[in-house]
Amino acid sequence: MELQPGREAVVRVAVATLWTAPEAVRPVDRPALDAHADVAAWIAGMDADQQVGECALSQLLLGERVLVTELRPDGWAHVVAVEQPAAQLDPRGYPGWLPAAQLAPLPGEAPDPADAPLVVDATVTALRSAPGGEPLLPGVVLGTRLTPAGPPVDGWRPVRAPGHDRPLWLPDGHVVPLPTAPPSAPEVLAVAGRLRDVVYVWGGVSAYGIDCSGLVHLAWRRFGVTLPRDADDQAVATTPLPPGTERPGDLYFFARPGRKIHHIGIVSAAPQGEYRRMLHACYKQREVLEEALPDERTATLVGAHRV
Structure with missing residues (x-):
């Protein structure tokens, strides 16, 4: 089976x-x-300025579904990332380009309902040819969803991976069952906190580099909750709170007067008067950090929301 537009x-x-x-x-x-x-x-390989170049839009994780809308002779594919809502760009999902060689046709067989999905809970792991064997897919990151291919064997878990006919293996402790119940806000905050010090990369959605809305999207994705990709869409998809009622795990949104939301952070402590703290991927300091809101952030704070 080959890639085809419309599939x-x-x-x-x-x-x-x-x-x-x-x-x-x-x-x-x-x-x-x-x-x-x-x-x-x-x-x-990038310097700090190159890491915030706006040529990258988003990132997709192993096994993530896309709708192919165009295939070019030079090997590029235009796709819609259907698991990353982006209502203001395309009601079907986030649109953009990537090399077609990084895609595989959607498997013809549906997963066995008895195979409960797994999600990577390690910050970074690798899928191997056999238990303890050669890494065939290094760099698999937190929040990646995997389909089991059988029970664990001596602490190793077999899983299915697109483009591989045989099961690949990773340490059993690196995956957990994909939750079926909504997570608590502190649980999501704890996962996001594990990405502290990760470098800020425009469009990033991984433990190697991430942006502000990517951090929120990925933290909730780890628990099976699909949030939009961009901060302004995330604001629309969440519930506004009365000022001062936010709690750890809620979201802060920021915008300059007369302009759309440009930044998002995760509330990391209950507010005390005007004093507020958040965990966020900071463009200015080029990393994920937890801090008290500086004056320029407080001046552009437009609300707190809850997922």
Whole structure:
């Protein structure tokens, strides 16, 4: 089976980057463009300014579904990331471009209902050829959903991976069952907190590099909850709170007068008067950090919301 416009496909690399256009990529982006998509090398090879270049839109994780809308002869595919809502861009999901070699056709067989989905709980792991064997898919990150391929064996779990006919293996402790009940806000905050010090990368949605709305999207994704990809859409999808009633795990939104929301953070402590704290991927300091809201953030705070 081959990729076809109008049909769904799945991501076959650990982390695929979604781009504004094939012509927008830079020489420094080469590690993220090949058939293995070495995102760690890509981010390590960029300077601070290149990490916030707006040629990248978002990122997709191994096994994530997309709708293929165009295939170009030069090997690029235009897709809609159907698991990343983006109502203001496309009601079907987040649109963008990526190398077609990073996709695999959607499997013809539906998963066995008895195979409860798993989700990666390790910050980063690798899928191997056998228990303790050669890494065939390194760089698989927190929040990646996997389908089990049988029971654990000596502490190793077999899973199915797009583009691989045989099961791959990872440590059993690196995955947990995908939750069926909504998580508590403190649980989500704790997962997001594990990404503290991760570098800020525009469009990033992984433990290698992440942006402000990507941090929120990924933290909830770990628990099976799908939030929109961008901060302004996340505001629409969540419930506003009366000022001062926010609690850890809720969300702060920021906007300048007369402009749309441009930043989001996760409430990390109950407010005390005007004193507030949040965990966020900070563009200015270029990393995920937890801090008291500085004056310029307080001046642009437009509300707190709850998922």
